[in-house]
Amino acid sequence: MRFLARGLIGLMLFAATFAAIGFGVYRVVESVSRDEVRRRPPVQERSYSVNVAKLTAEDVAPTTVVYGQIRSWRKLEVRASSEGRLVEVDEDFRDGQAVKEGDLLVKIDPADAKSGLLDAKAALADADSQKAEAEEAVIAAEQELEATRKQLDLRRQSLDRQRQLLKKGYATMVQVEQEELSLAAMEQSLSNRMQSIITARKRIGRMDLTVERADNVLRDAERTLEETEIRAPFSGTLDQVNATLGRRVSTNDALAVLIDSTALEASFTLSTSEFSRFLDDQGKLIHAPVTVELDLGGKSIKVSGHLERAAAVVAEGDAGRQMFASLTVEAGTILRPGDFVTVRLQEPELTQVARVPAAAINAAGELLTLDDEQRLVIVQAKLLRRLGDEVLLADVPFGTTYVSERLPQLGPGLKVAPRGTEDTQDVPSREGGRRPVAAVSDTSSAGQQMVALEAPRRDELISKVNRRNMPAERKTEILQMLNRPMVPQSLIDRLESGGRGQPG
Missing domain, CATH: 2.40.420.20 (conserved putative lor/sdh protein from methanococcus maripaludis s2 fold)
Known part of the structure; x- marks a missing residue:
């Protein structure tokens, strides 16, 4: 029993010893953990x-920007209206030369045209003469008709007398028949005279047509002579000039193209969605303001206008619509057909x-x-x-x-x-004023607050560091930190308080 009691006592002492050791270990671990927690900064939620x-x-009026080309809606092909030799070519008849309305461009040899004009005048005079003869023939035929009618009346009176004499026995039947034959012949003559008048009057009608045709030929000859001098029908710029002095041209030969430099428009393409922005509630195209810009490197030319129309058809394989904008330009503009331009269309607000x-x-x-x-x-x-x-x-x-x-x-x-400008904070400066500093942007894992500096304040801190006497390596490290977008708040506080600006 004594052995058992001693064993139990030893076991209790052994258990007490282990309990004391465990408690001591627990207190040491707890103390160490408490110190770590005390040194560790509070965890903050990260923000950006x-x-x-x-x-x-x-309210905004958007602008649609597309690219297009300049074109002229008024062109004229200068062609030779008659055959002949070029006897005069104006010195301004050259590619790119501007001409005014009525200026003489080229002149074709007028000899053939003058000869044709003389022939036409002679033909007209002959037609007028024949017409006058026809009119005089009508007058003469009418006079002969009147004389024939008088003779017919006399023959009738003579026939009546012979018949009366026959009844009284003073005349024979042969005499009466002779008078009847004379009367019939006179009636035939009257009919012939009337037919002559009708023929003469119809001849006058034919001669009127002859005179009219001769007059038309004369006008054509005059126009042909006039068209030997080719003049500019409107002011513009010449292109594709093909005329030299002495060259023989045929009718309808192309000599040049005259382009009206003030009748310009811009051609461009809009997508379907862009095209829909320029339609009103009824689906009609609105005349939206347009600005056309020609980039010339160091200089740009801007011309205003308005949206005018859309193309009549959509080309196969194309999407959207081809549009045309009418431009307001003055004479002498630098724009030319074919220029590649930027087109800005102002949309509805x-x-x-x-x-x-x-x-x-x-x-x-x-x-x-x-x-x-x-x-x-x-x-x-x-x-x-x-x-x-x-x-x-x-x-x-x-x-x-x-x-x-x-x-x-x-x-x-x-x-x-x-x-941003609405969310900047104010912090006190060393001079006692308020300086705007961006809000705290991030919190590092070491618990340092990072801020974004305004440019004036950053320059001031860099200047302070450069004036201070410190090792070159440390100064370089501080300057690198100040040039970063986000700077530790602790470094800013040290520099502004006058302490040694050691990076934390």
Whole structure:
């Protein structure tokens, strides 16, 4: 029993010893953990610095930018109207030369035209003479008809006397028959005279046509003579000139092309969606203002105009519409048909839209906005237009702050630090004033607050470091930290308080 008691006592002492050792180990571990927790800074939620702006409603008249070519809607092919030799060519009859209305361009040898004019005048005079003869023949035929009628009356009276004498027995039947034959012959003569008058009058009608034809030939001859001198019908610029002195030309030979430099228009193509922007409620084309710009390297020429019409047909394989804009240009303009130009068309005004940078939305048209806790919220916007580096949006919450530059790591629910003109903070300067400093943008794993400095304040801190006497390696390290986008707040505090600016 004594052995058992001693064994139990030893076992209890052994257990007590192990319990004491375990308690001591627990207190040491707890003490070490408490010291580590005390030295470890509190964990803060990481936030991203973002550029923000306000969604404001405005009325915008977008501009559609396309490329096109200049063309002239008024051209004239200068052609030879008659055959002959070029006896005169104006010194201004050259490619690219500007001419005025009525200027003499070339002259064809007029000898043949003058000869034709003389023949036409002679033919007209002959026709007039024959017409006069026909008119005089009608007068003579009418006089002969009148004389024949008188003779016919006398023959009738003589026949009546012979019949009366026959009844009284003083005349014979032979005498009566002779008078009847004479009367019949006179009636035949009267009929012939009437037919002669009809023929003479018809001849006058034919001679009228002859005179008219001769007159037309005369006018043609005069026009042919006049057209031996080819003059500019309107002011313009010459192109494709093909005329030399002494060259023999045939009728309708091309000599040049005259282009009206003031009758210019721009031809360009709009896609179907762009074309629909320039239709009114009735589906008719609106006369939208147009600006055409010709880039000449260091100088550009701008001309205004308006949208005028669309092409009559759509070419096979093409999409959209070919459009034409009428331009307002003055004489002597530098624009030429064939110039490749930039065309800007002013669209109808869009009301209650937001203009934001194109980097603020993604391909799906989603916009990141900030809630009251500075966390990101996705807003689905309606994309109306893309205007270079900007876009126009509708159906957005106006007055809300949005992220103006969407970064790949940003997503809904993340906490951000806004950076912008509306979200800058004021911190006291050493002179007692207030200096704008961007909001805290990030918290490093070591617990250091990182801030973005304004350019004036960054330059001031760099100047302080350069004036200080410190090792070159340390000065270089501090300057590198100051030139980074985000600078530790502790380094800024040391430099502004006058301490040694050692990087923490």
